[in-house]
Amino acid sequence: xxxxxxxxxxxxxxxxxxxxxxxxxxxxxxxxxxxxxxxxxxxxxxxxxxxxxxxxxxxxxxxxxxxxxxxxxxxxxxxxxxxxxxxxxxxxxxxxxxxxxxxxxxxxxxxxx
Amino acid sequence: xxxxxxxxxxxxxxxxxxxxxxxxxxxxxxxxxxxxxxxxxxxxxxxxxxxxxxxxxxxxxxxxxxxxxxxxxxxxxxxxxxxxxxxxxxxxxxxxxxxxxxxxxxxxxxxxxx
Numbered sequence: 001x002x003x004x005x006x007x008x009x010x011x012x013x014x015x016x017x018x019x020x021x022x023x024x025x026x027x028x029x030x031x032x033x034x035x036x037x038x039x040x041x042x043x044x045x046x047x048x049x050x051x052x053x054x055x056x057x058x059x060x061x062x063x064x065x066x067x068x069x070x071x072x073x074x075x076x077x078x079x080x081x082x083x084x085x086x087x088x089x090x091x092x093x094x095x096x097x098x099x100x101x102x103x104x105x106x107x108x109x110x111x112x113x
Numbered sequence: 114x115x116x117x118x119x120x121x122x123x124x125x126x127x128x129x130x131x132x133x134x135x136x137x138x139x140x141x142x143x144x145x146x147x148x149x150x151x152x153x154x155x156x157x158x159x160x161x162x163x164x165x166x167x168x169x170x171x172x173x174x175x176x177x178x179x180x181x182x183x184x185x186x187x188x189x190x191x192x193x194x195x196x197x198x199x200x201x202x203x204x205x206x207x208x209x210x211x212x213x214x215x216x217x218x219x220x221x222x223x224x225x226x227x
Contacts (some may be wrong), residue, residue, distance in 0.1 A: 034215055036218075042221075043206075043219050043221055044204075049213075087154065097161075098168050099208055100146065100161055100169055101156075101158070102158070105155060106153075
């Protein structure tokens, strides 16, 4: 039962262009959503989060959009840089689950110079 | 400290041996979480703590896995009688609060069971 899904295993983008990573969820109790970035042999690094009371949150080059009716969130990276190349995970938690995060399967982003 | 510190980085055990992994959460963080990453991109929740108390252990294979967070000591995850399928990267994370608070992860311990 995959409650958080990232259907694109990989994405390739040209440097300077926009990267859009997508994530779908099934559990309507989720109320907090996060994006993490992961390099090989390192732990996930927190990027940006959004609460279910908002539909957009922006931090520098990173913007997360939440569409609750569609149970969909996306991460936009503008402009993309080669250093953004990594695996990106979306994650979600529900207020009644004690902060436990449920992760998607990840999308490997490659930003080409 | 300012980072979650996990030791050791790598651990090799023969099947049936015991494995013990350690995690020092970020100072001031009351919540600790353990995750297992078996396949390259799948994170499985194991257990969480609020200070030294188990908060949620729904992901723990209880017959061989145990975990503790004692005051003034690193948290630990112990696997008795390891099996080949326990080979994975084990990540520890900590957070300041239980709600709407990001988890901050360590760099993991890679356990190889031979």
